[in-house]
Amino acid sequence: MINTAKIKSFISRFTSLLSRADQILIGMVVFVGIISVWILFLFRTPGDSVQIYVDNKFAYQFDLAENGLFDISTSYGSLELKISDRSAWILNSTCPAKICKKMGKISSSNQSIVCLPNRVLICIKGKKNKQWIDLITQ
Numbered sequence: 001m002i003n004t005a006k007i008k009s010f011i012s013r014f015t016s017l018l019s020r021a022d023q024i025l026i027g028m029v030v031f032v033g034i035i036s037v038w039i040l041f042l043f044r045t046p047g048d049s050v051q052i053y054v055d056n057k058f059a060y061q062f063d064l065a066e067n068g069l070f071d072i073s074t075s076y077g078s079l080e081l082k083i084s085d086r087s088a089w090i091l092n093s094t095c096p097a098k099i100c101k102k103m104g105k106i107s108s109s110n111q112s113i114v115c116l117p118n119r120v121l122i123c124i125k126g127k128k129n130k131q132w133i134d135l136i137t138q
Contacts, residue, residue, distance in 0.1 A: 045109040047124035050081070050088045055119050064088065064107070064124070077118040088122065090115070 015023065052060040054074050062070060064086045072079040077094035087107040090100045093115055100115035109126030 045126045046086065047107055047109045047111070047126045049125050050083060051123045051125050052081070053121040053123070056121075062088075072118075072120060074118050074120060077115075079115060079118060079120055081122065088124065089113070090122075093118065 018026070047064050049064060050060075050062045051058065052062075052072060054072070060070070060072065062068070062081075062083060064083060067084045068082075069091070070081045070083070072081055079093045079100065080091040082089055082091045087105040089105040090103070090113060093100050095115055095117035097117075100113050100118075100120070103113045106113055106122070106124050109124055111124045113122040114120070
């Protein structure tokens with residue numbers, strides 16, 4: 001059970017160390033962070049295809065609508081890519097740390113899985129949203 005008295009005493013001790021301006025600044029930073037994450041999820045576009053690069057060269061492309069298990073072999077090792085329910089993920093890899101396997105499923109445009117020991121990059125590509133304005137390049 002959560003001890004609310006301890007939580008209240010911690011909050012009161014913490015807020016007594018901060019000035020009113022510090023509290024407002026922290027609140028604004030948290031607010032902007034929450035809004036930024038919300039905007040990222042709001043404008044996320046679903047992916048159409050999976051592009052695979054080996055040694056920074058385009059190697060394969062698979063449609064996300066086609067379910068299947070694909071072997072990706074390189075001179076450094078191999079990966080098993082699973083595509084199902086418009087998502088892609090790594091089932092097995094010969095790399096030692098298996099970080100690529102732990103990255104989980106990807107399904108939205110511009111998401112990626114990277115396996116550095118095998119030198120493989122797996123990207124989700126989707127249709128370009130022409131209504132979205134890229135403020136950096138304009």
